[in-house]
Amino acid sequence: MSSPFTERIRNIVAAIPRSRVATYGQVAVLAGNPRAARQVSWVLHSSSKRYGLPWHRVIGGRGSISLEPGRGYEEQKSLLLSEGVVFGDRDRIDLERFGWKPGGSDIENALTP
DNA sequence: AACCTGACTTCGG
């Protein structure tokens, strides 16, 4: 079993809509602990496969992929690209456009891309 | 129970 934190984190990540992204910090905040960003990464790392979580929709705070090449970077990028997420120069994603607005209407989530 | 780990974040230079 997992602590409520971990479970919330899983639920939140699972709720990220297709072609949208959230930052680790954001997920941590939504989970109720603004400083547990690292924990978020840990949860994904340990149980994303098992729970079928859209782990690739979670990125670093600057809109860039935190994984290193050869360690999941390519895979994550390709998954995001396949969902229509656009990478700007320096490999960064515009969070204004693709950032997930939790609780936001589907409409809002639907347009930006 | 103490120590280690990690896909983070923030701050200063």
Added chain:
DNA sequence: TCCGAAGCCAGGT
């Protein structure tokens, strides 16, 4: 804008 150092959290060992 980029890099290094420090801070923080909870699950694993």
